[in-house]
Amino acid sequence: MADVTIRIAAEAKDRLTAVAAAEGLSLRDYLIQLSQRPPRPSAPVALPAPVVSSEQALAALFAWSGYAPTPSEEAEIDRELERRIAKAMGR
Incomplete structure:
Protein backbone atom coordinates (compact mmCIF):
# COMPACT_ATOMS: atom_id res chain seq x y z
CA MET A 1 0.00 0.00 0.00
CA ALA A 2 1.45 3.36 -0.99
CA ASP A 3 1.61 6.15 1.58
CA VAL A 4 0.07 9.58 0.95
CA THR A 5 0.30 12.95 2.64
CA ILE A 6 -2.84 14.59 4.02
CA ARG A 7 -2.70 18.26 5.02
CA ILE A 8 -4.69 19.24 8.13
CA ALA A 9 -4.33 21.89 10.80
CA ALA A 10 -1.66 21.14 13.39
CA GLU A 11 -4.25 21.29 16.17
CA ALA A 12 -6.35 18.64 14.44
CA LYS A 13 -3.29 16.42 14.01
CA ASP A 14 -2.44 16.85 17.69
CA ARG A 15 -5.99 15.88 18.73
CA LEU A 16 -5.96 12.83 16.45
CA THR A 17 -2.54 11.82 17.78
CA ALA A 18 -3.84 12.07 21.36
CA VAL A 19 -6.91 9.98 20.54
CA ALA A 20 -4.74 7.37 18.82
CA ALA A 21 -2.33 7.25 21.77
CA ALA A 22 -5.23 6.80 24.19
CA GLU A 23 -6.20 3.71 22.18
CA GLY A 24 -2.61 2.47 22.17
CA LEU A 25 -2.12 3.16 18.46
CA SER A 26 0.14 5.26 16.30
CA LEU A 27 -1.59 7.99 14.33
CA ARG A 28 -1.00 6.01 11.12
CA ASP A 29 -2.56 2.82 12.57
CA TYR A 30 -5.45 4.79 14.07
CA LEU A 31 -6.29 6.38 10.71
CA ILE A 32 -6.08 3.00 8.96
CA GLN A 33 -8.43 1.52 11.58
CA LEU A 34 -10.76 4.51 11.25
CA SER A 35 -10.89 4.13 7.46
CA GLN A 36 -12.01 0.50 7.82
CA ARG A 37 -15.05 1.25 9.98
CA PRO A 38 -18.44 1.11 8.29
CA PRO A 39 -19.93 4.52 7.51
CA ARG A 40 -22.46 5.97 9.90
CA PRO A 41 -26.04 6.10 8.68
CA SER A 42 -26.86 9.46 7.11
CA ALA A 43 -30.47 9.47 8.26
CA PRO A 44 -31.57 9.17 11.87
CA VAL A 45 -32.64 5.73 12.96
CA ALA A 46 -36.36 5.50 13.62
CA LEU A 47 -37.15 4.68 17.23
CA PRO A 48 -40.04 2.42 18.20
CA ALA A 49 -43.22 3.97 19.54
CA PRO A 50 -42.93 4.90 23.21
CA VAL A 51 -43.94 2.30 25.77
CA VAL A 52 -46.92 3.50 27.76
CA SER A 53 -46.97 1.12 30.73
Missing part, protein backbone atom coordinates in the same frame (compact mmCIF):
# COMPACT_ATOMS: atom_id res chain seq x y z
CA SER A 54 -44.48 -0.68 32.95
CA GLU A 55 -46.00 -4.00 31.89
CA GLN A 56 -45.32 -3.19 28.24
CA ALA A 57 -41.78 -2.08 29.13
CA LEU A 58 -41.11 -5.36 30.94
CA ALA A 59 -42.59 -7.35 28.06
CA ALA A 60 -40.35 -5.49 25.60
CA LEU A 61 -37.29 -6.04 27.81
CA PHE A 62 -38.03 -9.75 28.20
CA ALA A 63 -38.66 -10.13 24.46
CA TRP A 64 -35.39 -8.36 23.67
CA SER A 65 -33.18 -10.08 26.25
CA GLY A 66 -34.91 -13.43 26.62
CA TYR A 67 -34.66 -12.99 30.41
CA ALA A 68 -37.87 -13.76 32.26
CA PRO A 69 -37.21 -14.71 35.89
CA THR A 70 -39.70 -16.81 37.79
CA PRO A 71 -41.31 -15.31 40.91
CA SER A 72 -38.92 -17.31 43.12
CA GLU A 73 -35.93 -16.03 41.11
CA GLU A 74 -37.21 -12.47 41.48
CA ALA A 75 -37.54 -12.96 45.25
CA GLU A 76 -33.97 -14.30 45.46
CA ILE A 77 -32.69 -11.36 43.39
CA ASP A 78 -34.55 -8.93 45.68
CA ARG A 79 -33.03 -10.57 48.78
CA GLU A 80 -29.54 -10.37 47.28
CA LEU A 81 -30.04 -6.69 46.40
CA GLU A 82 -31.26 -5.92 49.93
CA ARG A 83 -28.24 -7.79 51.36
CA ARG A 84 -25.82 -5.78 49.20
CA ILE A 85 -27.48 -2.48 50.06
CA ALA A 86 -27.34 -3.31 53.77
CA LYS A 87 -23.66 -4.22 53.45
CA ALA A 88 -22.90 -0.98 51.61
CA MET A 89 -24.76 0.98 54.29
CA GLY A 90 -22.72 -0.74 57.01
CA ARG A 91 -25.63 -2.64 58.51
